[in-house]
Amino acid sequence: MKIAIIADIHGNALALEAVLADLKQRGGTDQIVNLGDCISGPLWPRQTMELLRKLDAITVRGNHDRQVATLPVETMIASDRYATSQITQQDREWLGALPQSIVIAPGIFACHATPDDDATYLLDRIKNGGLVRDAETAISARLGNGAGNCKIVLVGHSHRPDIVHTRNGITIINPGSVGCPAYDDDEPAHVSESGSPHARYALLTIDENQPAALPDIELLAVAYDHEKAAQRADENGRPDWAYAIRTGFSKQSL
Template identity: 55%
Template structure:
């Protein structure tokens, strides 16, 4: 139950980039319950792709029936039949989902207005794979110039005051001058990754914790909280090793990619 006499009008829990890590998802849901729950829980996509527990994660999410936007890996997992271009994490998940589950992932919307002026998306309003708030510098993700981010938001309604996004796996909170607040809670289930799409780069949260966020909409300034939850990341790392993905195991243990 939520506390009585609360000072906010609505509390939103923000989940992103679960990537088939049902252990991390369950830890986040337990932590949220201990914090009093939320009026709304939103899922920012990339639900199941990864060498972990895609089917179990999908079943958990189906039971929760959360408002969810489509991530790039949700779209890629849905490709049928798998082709030579399918990334290993997507293939692993695809082979373990039903056709109906894959179709449900593909049918997810790019954006959702989950509350007045609050828009949820995975990457950008018009694309599920291009970074919104990030640029690549020396093989690392860094925050993009604010002017570039503002251009990437073109097309959003002028009434939008908060954008909830994922994709980069990097927790971020900043305000665009004369524009919305951008909030990325970080990744629940994949604390680091390497993307060899030119220019190749890594994203690293720097620790194995499962990340999520809470947004409290109120009569006073809105409140944002980025939360890091400990969980049995060693069990997740062993699962990745059994699937033949040692680099995933390293990332799950450390929040870093192998050096």
């Protein structure tokens, strides 16, 4: 069984199209899993929603999906507010109805961040103002028993592609971000940086005849017209997003 894992599209329809084209060129997949944060950002939220509705992916709700679906517009951050202005009430309801977590197949668990919290990093901690992989003991503690008996856990949220195999035999996969390669956050202050403009996703291949074996995992980086996406961010008054899309770094780390 082959599963494509996407996460943190953040309204970057161009990057999503590039990932889907790359996936098709590789022969397709049995299932696509979308780990949330679908549309928040100054890019193409409506077009991204249209692509996702046609995609028939298994999707979990990210923290920004929850915020777009439930918060009063006047309390939203700018990226959520712009996305909300471009989509329909039906789209907001679709985002709000997404599950926080789901078992997508026997032994495979998916959530946006941690099983219990859509805004807590599972694999990462903040060090010197940036995200780094945390200790395995801390990762396992945050995961707890939230994934049940599943031995593969799919997560997003940090925008950093990574793979960790815990001492308890659980393989955790973060595919990285499809459409937002860097960002800065102020609660607490830190940045996340992938270091390049590529659109990221992952391929997970499982031998169903050997369910106890380690899975094959590919962390993939796809080139696309990121300059066009950066220009879109500039046009919508977000030079911070434009810089991140062009470089894979945040201006806050300069």
